[in-house]
Amino acid sequence: MNDIAKALTPNPSPDGQRGTSSGSGPAATSGKLNVERIRADFPILKSKVAGKPLVYLDNAASSQMPQPVIDRLVRYQISEHANIHRGVHHLSEVATGAYEEARRKLQRFINAREEREMIFTSGTTDAINLVMHGYGRKFIGKDDEIILTTLEHHSNIVPWQMLAEEKGAKIRVVPINDAGELFIDDYAKLFNERTKFVGVMHVSNALGTINPVKHMIDFAHARGVPVLVDGAQAAPHLPVDVQALDCDFYAFSGHKLCGPTGIGILYGKAAILERMQPFKGGGDMILSVTFEKTTYNTIPHKFEAGTPPIAAAIGLGAAVDYLSTVGMDKIAAHEIDLLNYATEQVNAMPGLRIIGTAEKKAAVLSFAIAGVHPHDVGTLLNQDGIAIRTGHHCAQPVMQRFKVPATSRASFAFYNTMAEVDALVAGIRNVQKVFA
Amino acid sequence: MADSKALYQEVILDHNKKPRNYGAVEAPTHRAEGHNPLCGDHLTLTLKVEADKLDTIAFTGESCAICKASASMMTAAVKGKAREEAETLIQEFRDMATGALDYAHQPHHLGRLTVFAGVRDLPTRVKCAILPWHTLHAALNSVASTSTEAEDDPMHAPIGDA
Numbered sequence: 029m030n031d032i033a034k035a036l037t038p039n040p041s042p043d044g045q046r047g048t049s050s051g052s053g054p055a056a057t058s059g060k061l062n063v064e065r066i067r068a069d070f071p072i073l074k075s076k077v078a079g080k081p082l083v084y085l086d087n088a089a090s091s092q093m094p095q096p097v098i099d100r101l102v103r104y105q106i107s108e109h110a111n112i113h114r115g116v117h118h119l120s121e122v123a124t125g126a127y128e129e130a131r132r133k134l135q136r137f138i139n140a141r142e143e144r145e146m147i148f149t150s151g152t153t154d155a156i157n158l159v160m161h162g163y164g165r166k167f168i169g170k171d172d173e174i175i176l177t178t179l180e181h182h183s184n185i186v187p188w189q190m191l192a193e194e195k196g197a198k199i200r201v202v203p204i205n206d207a208g209e210l211f212i213d214d215y216a217k218l219f220n221e222r223t224k225f226v227g228v229m230h231v232s233n234a235l236g237t238i239n240p241v242k243h244m245i246d247f248a249h250a251r252g253v254p255v256l257v258d259g260a261q262a263a264p265h266l267p268v269d270v271q272a273l274d275c276d277f278y279a280f281s282g283h284k285l286c287g288p289t290g291i292g293i294l295y296g297k298a299a300i301l302e303r304m305q306p307f308k309g310g311g312d313m314i315l316s317v318t319f320e321k322t323t324y325n326t327i328p329h330k331f332e333a334g335t336p337p338i339a340a341a342i343g344l345g346a347a348v349d350y351l352s353t354v355g356m357d358k359i360a361a362h363e364i365d366l367l368n369y370a371t372e373q374v375n376a377m378p379g380l381r382i383i384g385t386a387e388k389k390a391a392v393l394s395f396a397i398a399g400v401h402p403h404d405v406g407t408l409l410n411q412d413g414i415a416i417r418t419g420h421h422c423a424q425p426v427m428q429r430f431k432v433p434a435t436s437r438a439s440f441a442f443y444n445t446m447a448e449v450d451a452l453v454a455g456i457r458n459v460q461k462v463f464a
Numbered sequence: 465m466a467d468s469k470a471l472y473q474e475v476i477l478d479h480n481k482k483p484r485n486y487g488a489v490e491a492p493t494h495r496a497e498g499h500n501p502l503c504g505d506h507l508t509l510t511l512k513v514e515a516d517k518l519d520t521i522a523f524t525g526e527s528c529a530i531c532k533a534s535a536s537m538m539t540a541a542v543k544g545k546a547r548e549e550a551e552t553l554i555q556e557f558r559d560m561a562t563g564a565l566d567y568a569h570q571p572h573h574l575g576r577l578t579v580f581a582g583v584r585d586l587p588t589r590v591k592c593a594i595l596p597w598h599t600l601h602a603a604l605n606s607v608a609s610t611s612t613e614a615e616d617d618p619m620h621a622p623i624g625d626a
Contacts, residue, residue, distance in 0.1 A: 401528035403503050407589060408472065419503060433504025433526065462472055463480075463529070 061362045066354065066443050069094040073443060080413030083448045083455075088233050088261060088392055088439030089417050090283045093347070097286060100346035104339050111335055113312055127338050130345025131328075137348040138259075138278060139269040140295050147294040147301070147328040148341050152260040153183040155279035155294035156227070158331060159256055160187040162304035163277075164225065170196040172224040175253075177202040177210055178429055179232045179239070182422040184258045188227060198222075204429060208235040208384040215244060219251055226255040230262035234423040234435070235384025236367070236392030238266070245275050254300065260284055264441070265363055265390045267356040270295050282340060287347035291340035294331070301327045308333040359442040363391035366440040370449045377453070379460060383435050391440035394421075397456065400463045402436040408462060409436075412455045471530070471582035471589075475537075480529035485539035487522045498525075498599030499611045500591050505531045509599045516547045521600075528592050530583065535596035537577055547604060549573070554597045560584070561593050 067073050072092050075082045084092060104126065110119035112127050128143075135143045149155040164187075168174065174188050178201055185199075192199050200218045202210050226248045231238050245255045254276035262268055263280035270278050277300075282291035296304075306313055306324055310333035315323040324330045351359065370393050374380050379398040397405055406418035417437045420427045427433060438452055492510035499506050507525025511518055521539045525532070538557075542550040556572045559565035563584040565572060583593045602610035 401503075403528040403589065403592065404472070404530065407586060427504075433506075463477065 061354065061358050061442060063362070063443065063445055066094075067445075069096065069350075070443055071095060071098070077413040077415070078411050083412075083414040083451045085438040085440060085444065085448065085452060086415045086417045087264070087441035087444075088284070088421075088437065090289070091264060091286050091441050092443070093286055093288070093343075094350050096350050097288075097343050097346045101288065101339055101343045104342050109339070112338055113329070123338055126342045126345075127336070130341045133345040133348050134293055137268075137352065138263070138293075138295060139271050141271055142298055144327050145295055145298050145301065147296065147331045148336050149279075149292045149294050149331075150290050150337070151281040151283070151292035152181075152258060152279045155277075155292055156184055156256065156258065157187050158294055158307045159277050159279075159296070160191050161307040162331065163254075163300065164188070164191045165194070166303075166305050168195055168197050168224045171222055172197045173200050173218075173220065173222045174198070175200050175202065175215070175218050175223060175226045175228075175248075177215075177228050177239070178204045178425050179208070179210070179235065179237060179423070180227065180229055180425070181233055181258065181260070182424070183260075184227050184229060184256075185425070188225075197224075201425075202228075204237075204426075207386050208232065208237045208426075209386045210237075210239055212240065212243070216247060219248075219253070223248075223251065223253050226253055227258065228255065229258040229260070230268075231259075231265065231390045231392075232384065232423070232426070233261045233392070234421040234426045234437070235386065235394055236389040236439075237384060237386040238262075238388040238390055241275070242273055245273060249274065261390065261392070264351075266360050276300055282344040282347065285344065285347050286350060287344035288337075288340040290337045291344050293344075298327060301331070304331075306330050306333070310334045312336075354442060360390075362442050363440050363444075366444055366446065366449060367391045367393060369446055370438065370440070370452065373449065373453045374456070377456065377460075380456070383430050383432065392437060393439070394435040394437045396432060396435055397459060397463075400459060402434040404463070405436045405456075405459050408459045409452075409455045412451065412458065414452055414455045416452075471580070471586070473579055475576065475579050476529065476533040479533035479536040483523075483532055483536040485522045485536065485543070486524065488524060489520045489522045494603040494606065496599050496603035496607060496610060498595045498602070500531075500595055501611060503528065503592065505592060505595055507531070507535055507596060507599060509535075509596070509603050511600075511603060513547060513604075518542050518545055518547065518550055523596065527595070530580070530589055530592040531595050534580060534593045537579075538596045538600065541575070541577060542600065550600065550604065553577075554601050557597050558594055561590050 070092050108122045108126055110123045112124040114120060131146050132143050135146050140146055149158060176199055188199055202215045204210055228239055228241060228244055230241050241257050248255045256277035257275045259278050259280040264285045276297050278295040280293055283289040313325050313330050313333040315325050374382055374395055381396045383394040402418035406416060409416055419434045489510040489512050493513045494511045497508050505527035507523050509523045511521040521543055523535045556574055557577060560567045560581055561583050567578050567581055580593045583589050599610055
């Protein structure tokens with residue numbers, strides 16, 4: 029049903045970087061995922077909650093960290109830490125080398141052409157704000173139009189509203205159908221000579237919809253309009269190739285990718301990044317400073333003012349090594365198996381409605397139980413050790429579209445099992461029993 | 465960690481299913497809306513205060529079971545009470561829900577309302593239980609609408625001095 033292969037951007041990377049970048053990790057397998065071996069890499073999955081084994085199904089909010097990433101963070105802190113890009117001493121060189129190596133790992137992970145196109149940010153929100161300030165404030169003016177979609181996370185709405193208010197620009201919104209898919213014909217109709225920018229999420233955090241971003245980018249480019257793709261929910265679940273997509277910007281967060289919090293990536297095409305103005309001023313983003321004139325550093329450093337979260341960046345590099353070793357294709361395939369199994373189970377339950385039934389979906393299952401508020405669902409499932417997210421998922425326009433105040437959302441990662449789906453289903457039955 | 469299944473007791477589930485005083489008071493003297501933007505809980509409270517007594521009170525709204533049961537039991541508890549007694553209950557309920565009142569050992573007037581004591585161990589749910597009380601306080605103090613996230617949170621104002 030959810031034929032992810034159709035939805036994926038093909039990964040034409042001929043150099044074989046994917047899946048082999050860090051040798052044979054413990055999770056490397058030749059066929060399907062060996063989920064039990066993978067789970068052994070994640071210490072937190074052995075936890076108990078309310079006396080029950082943890083069933084962690086809140087991966088769209090934040091995913092868990094495997095031991096190799098934890099070990100990398102510890103090793104950095106024990107033996108490599110110093111400030112970067114400054115000292116001539118040994119530790120500063122080691123730290124700088126590790127930080128820049130992490131940038132190259134991330135470059136390979138999304139197949140960017142050049143490492144200077146990879147900017148470390150604090151996360152997706154920071155990355156989008158960087159584009160708003162660096163590109164939007166310079167190139168978008170009065171009466172210009174920005175196209176967004178109903179599906180967007182607040183982080184890809186609010187910065188643009190702030191810009192629109194400041195500049196007198198307009199925001200146009202692509203509507204969605206009852207399945208949670210964009211009306212692509214309407215997208216085309218929104219373009220006019222004032223259209224200056226498109227912001228679209230690759231995968232919906234609230235519904236799981238995989239948007240046809242490649243098509244949308246091509247359409248915008250044919251009209252000379254740049255496109256930012258919010259990849260926060262895609263990078264952890266699908267192979268991403270920014271050259272194949274040809275997007276102008278691609279943003280994602282480390283902590284949804286089995287990495288640390290406080291780190292993320294803004295990919296931008298070098299030619300565009302060079303034309304942009306800096307977002308934050310400070311140390312490291314300059315070449316020279318006098319009170320008369322400051323010369324900015326080259327990209328990516330122009331956009332990395334101040335001491336970055338060095339450990340987090342190195343940890344994120346280790347995280348994408350881990351994911352590449354497991355294999356993003358296998359990760360996507362396993363998660364779709366989980367989603368299809370869960371969808372089948374939930375569809376068979378009376379009183380349940382799945383919200384978000386797009387043909388092409390990633391591993392998100394949003395649902396409503398008749399007569400039970402999502403927060404009661406979340407609290408009761410927690411008593412069974414099951415962690416899901418309940419609320420509006422920072423996507424209130426989506427909630428308004430489906431006329432619900434909130435949904436219950438289970439979101440899967442590659443370390444989840446079919447047995448955990450069964451636990452979720454049993455937990456939902458219990459909720460229905462309590463509220464019968 | 466307390467067992468929150470204990471929170472979903474018969475009495476709470478019953479009030480959620482069959483809320484008491486559900487509806488609107490005709491020609492109310494006081495009215496307020498309560499809203500928790502974090503979860504979308506929303507309720508409207510109407511009441512008639514005569515001679516400083518809460519003569520009638522009713523509520524409508526969309527919310528989780530904890531909030532609805534709390535609203536239902538609150539209306540039953542304050543109906544017919546003096547305004548001052550209602551304000552005391554508001555303060556005591558809030559203290560119980562946030563853990564400031566050791567309801568098992570300290571004196572209070574909460575009676576059956578102690579079934580909500582379990583929320584103290586569920587920080588994200590405390591606001592669900594408190595919202596109706598919060599809204600009652602706003603209504604009694606002639607604040608037309610209130611939010612659990614409002615800066616001028618009436619619950620942060622001194623209680624009972626209006």
